[in-house]
Ligand SMILES: *[C@@H]1O[C@H](CO)[C@@H](O)[C@H](O)[C@H]1NC(C)=O
């Protein structure tokens with residue numbers, strides 16, 4: 057639940073409206089009255105050479121929720137793993153234009169990987185949370201993968 061002041065400010069930020077510095081400053085000033093809320097997101101991340109997008113369901117024809125913009129780097133000597141710097145850019149109606157930033161180590165051979173959500177923009181301003189990743193399938197030849205993501209995120 058949010059207090060009325062914050063409903064106004066988040067409604068303005070919803071839909072990815074890009075606000076100017078004064079509006080952002082106002083948003084921060086109203087934070088004193090704001091209550092954090094918890095949002096759960098669940099999607100399937102298509103990580104292939106031709107596309108990096110996340111979908112509601114595991115099927116390729118499932119509705120796209122957004123695009124993933126990111127870079128991976130090899131970061132581990134002991135076991136296979138990557139450092140993920142991932143920007144989840146939402147394009148579907150509810151969070152259109154908002155982003156979430158994931159930054160963390162992904163030992164992708166493990167069943168569950170937990171990575172921090174370190175921030176966000178628009179409706180996800182000042183977001184923090186946890187992304188849990190679980191591989192659905194992975195093709196060693198092509199490096200293509202579908203990964204199930206569950207995100208628990210606190211934001212205002
Ligand atoms: C998302 O926002 C963009 C830019 O404002 C707009 O062109 C697009 O139609 C919107 N998409 C949806 C699904 O609302």
Ligand SMILES: *[C@@H]1O[C@H](CO)[C@@H](O)[C@H](O)[C@H]1NC(C)=O
Pocket residue numbers: 195196197198
């Ligand atoms: C992996 O991709 C290659 C090339 O598209 C394909 O020939 C092969 O059957 C795939 N392997 C699996 C296990 O799906």
